[in-house]
Amino acid sequence: MADMRLQKFLAHSGVASRRASEELIREGRVSVNGEIVTGMGVTVGEEDTVSLDGKIISGIEDNEKLYIILHKPVGYVSTARDQFGRPAVTDLVQDVKSRIYPVGRLDYDTSGLLLLTNDGEFTYRLTHPKHEIDKVYRAEVSGIPSQSEIEKFEKGLAIEDYVTSPAKLQLLSAKGGNAAVLVTIHEGKNRQVRKMCEAIGHKVLSLKRISIGPIALGELPEGKWRKLTREEVESLYQYPL
Template identity: 40%
Template sequence: MSAPAEGVRLQKVLAGAGLGSRRACEDLISAGRVSVDGEVVRELGTRVDPTAAVIHVDGLRLQLDPGVVTLALNKPRGVHSTMHDDRGRPALAELVADRPERLFHVGRLDADTEGLLLLTNDGELAHRLAHPSYEVPKTYVARVTGRVARGLGRRLKDGIELDDGPARVDRFTILEQGPDSAVVELVLHEGRNRIVRRLLDAAGHPVQRLTRTRVGPVLLGQLRPGATRVIDGEELGRLMSSVGL
């Protein structure tokens, strides 16, 4: 790698990204845990352009542009997955009105579905997360009508034919079983419109309530409905790595 004559010392950039003191960051560099533009860097005098360099630590990408932000949002039921709705219905912009960035949503959740939705102004990250070739897994928890038979998981993994082609899940778990309803968890990586609802309906178990709890490595956790949190540090690095950034 040809280091720029002008620039910022790599250990200073790492320290500014929250990876510890400059001495600790020097140790990261000396140990060969840092790469710049795809090449491992061990020289402590290396200078980089933080606005252009692609830096990874332990294989995880650092986001060095302070103007780029990615948020986790717990979308409430009744809110539409659009920043502004031309029919005046509740929309996402109302939930992030305090943010200065011009954000856009990654994928969609139908109005009746709640849970994790990602918002960002990182165009490349958003594009890759939404692109089917990267097969980012998404986890949903659903309360469904009816008692779930043991064979349902295998049936869903094998695939069920819908009106726009077959759909299947990667994993299926029964979390609770009642006399006339059940709570199930599904993991799948495709994002066709209302795919989880249509899949469970076709299997004979209409959805009563649906929540998305995970996108790739990002968890909904205890985030309250309507609230957001910034995805940064290692969590952001794992999210970016999941789509090859």
């Protein structure tokens, strides 16, 4: 193995994305040759021993790369563990022996498509802001968005301390004073779809992600998972940026 930055080694080893690996280092949870490291400038090579929380990490060459699609139900957190003891999405993939983690997140009260992997570079590609990968959600909202509200939504909205990038909002149907809509964004800020809909006066009643780039949830039952095919993985790498 050629020498590489510690955070890149952690990502290649399937520990977490590069950004999350940097956070692990800052928290003092990573050691190199028995010494805790908290800076970003450390490089490691084949002769070094890297540990996370005292457990030695093997290089990526020792791990099979796994790419999984999960139909996340409402009521699960998109982390490996939860400080409040709530069910985690990893509880739904216990048949998988390798250590995997979610690619991005879905809110506790949001269902739908979630990808999991042990490939840090794959996670980086799908979650880094410079890679504008469309994420499509089906939502039920209170009230019926007007054309002017849809135009505001699609141009970008001021939410808290940022302005959202241009998005898409398509009205699918209306019934009983509520509407079914299709939302397409390529950002992934915390509860963004809900906040955007509320910003135009329509509270989200239910929310489900149905696709990421070329990968669609399809008929996968809720709570179930499957491995992505090689063609599906390649399609994500080839997806226009």
